[in-house]
Amino acid sequence: MLSRTLTATIRPVSRSFAFSQRRGIITLKEIKYTAPATASGAGRNGNVTSSPEGTKALELDLTTPTALGGTGAGHNPEQLFASGYASCFLGALNLVASNQGKKDLVKNAKIHTKVHIGEPNEKPGFGLAVDIEVEGVADEELVKAAHEFCPYSRALTHGIVVNVKTI
Structure with missing residues (x-):
């Protein structure tokens, strides 16, 4: 669910609105970029590295958040996802606004995400939920178009192919 918050007021003004969503699977016609990552150690209490060609390497120590019984001394996967x-x-x-000739409408935009982890109602294990707040943009159609264009939103809304194999 998305909401917008206007920064021009002292009190945040929020209004939630939902988008209709169809389920399906998104497949790739062409791969334009690949971001590899490697986790090692004890998962949530290990480390993660990512060194895509032509970019600065990312190296983070991971720790389980205190809310899940950990020390919270490092980063966690939900922070990275958010x-x-x-x-x-x-x-x-920004891209959608630019394509629609509305770039000025998003020049002060900020996106706030909250990624929640917990036990799902449907199956055992853990599940995720996401809240997004779009600050500084009053054009709901523009926000909807960005949601429909964003690869993260598309993956969560429509599903993606995930290949798992042992090496």
Whole structure:
């Protein structure tokens, strides 16, 4: 669910609105970029590295959040997912606005994401939920178009192919 918050007021003004969503699977016609990552150690209490060709390497120590019984002394996968989603959604918003000739409408935009982890109702294990707040943009159709364009939103809305193999 998305909401928008206007920064021009002292009190945040929020209004939630939902988009209709169809389920399906998104497949790739062409791969344009690949971001590899490797986790090692004890999973949530290990480390993760990512060194895509032509970019700065990322190396983070991971720790389980205190809410899940850990020390919270490092980063966790939900933080990484929330950060990636926020930046991807902002990029989609900027691109869609630019394509529609509305670039000025998003010049002060900020995307706030919250990634929640917990036990799902449907099956055992853990599940995720995401809240997105779009700050500084009053054009709901523009936000909807960005949501429909953003790869993170598309993956969560429509599903993606995930290949798992042992090596």
